[in-house]
Amino acid sequence: MKKWLVGGVLLAVVLGMVAYVVAGPYLAIHGIRTALAEQDTAKLERHVDFPALRVNLRAQVEDYLARKAGPEVSSNLFGAAALSIANQVLGRGVDTLVTPMGIAAVLQGRATWKRAIGETVGGDTYAPPVPAEPLKEAEHHYESLSRFTATVHDENGEPVVFVITRQGLRWRLTDIRLPL
Numbered sequence: 001m002k003k004w005l006v007g008g009v010l011l012a013v014v015l016g017m018v019a020y021v022v023a024g025p026y027l028a029i030h031g032i033r034t035a036l037a038e039q040d041t042a043k044l045e046r047h048v049d050f051p052a053l054r055v056n057l058r059a060q061v062e063d064y065l066a067r068k069a070g071p072e073v074s075s076n077l078f079g080a081a082a083l084s085i086a087n088q089v090l091g092r093g094v095d096t097l098v099t100p101m102g103i104a105a106v107l108q109g110r111a112t113w114k115r116a117i118g119e120t121v122g123g124d125t126y127a128p129p130v131p132a133e134p135l136k137e138a139e140h141h142y143e144s145l146s147r148f149t150a151t152v153h154d155e156n157g158e159p160v161v162f163v164i165t166r167q168g169l170r171w172r173l174t175d176i177r178l179p180l
Helices: 002-038 041-047 050-075 077-097 100-117
Strands: 139-144 147-153 159-167 170-177
Touching: 002 041, 002 139, 002 147, 002 159, 002 170, 041 100, 041 170, 050 077, 050 170, 077 100
Parallel strands: none
Antiparallel strands: 139 147, 147 159, 159 170
16 A cells, blocks of 8 residues: 555656646746746846857857858958957847846836837826737747747747757746847
8 A cells, every 4th residue: 555655656746747847948938928027137037047048149149240241351351350349249239138137128128118109008108018028929849858949920020939948947048049
């Protein structure tokens, strides 16, 4: 009788952990949406790996800039210097923006803009702005046991892919693949 009880408890614990890992990306998406709606950067930091996100976004911006410049600019001494300066400026911009404080500033500016144009809950000027929901109509897809993507399309129909990876038992946003 004890063996059945121990086996049942062990099975319940394992099934609970598997369910938590499977539901993890959806919990992370919900946490991000809630944090954005509440403009709570501390809560957002629990669901976003800002250092990894900064590195990934900076690499995308630098790659885009190098591709736009082309090989003839890179081979030219003046062009290479200009490209290096542009990389530094854009890289620092990404480093500044992709932090909890940078996101808070963006959210605050967004809230002010939404109030100014009347996009508030209930239409009242003093009401809270309509919350940002970047992952509201996303297409979800598991790429592996530790990688999950949520894809939304921008106004041009280009895909913006949010990559959520598993770190232990937690799932966190680690990359945003921009349609550059």
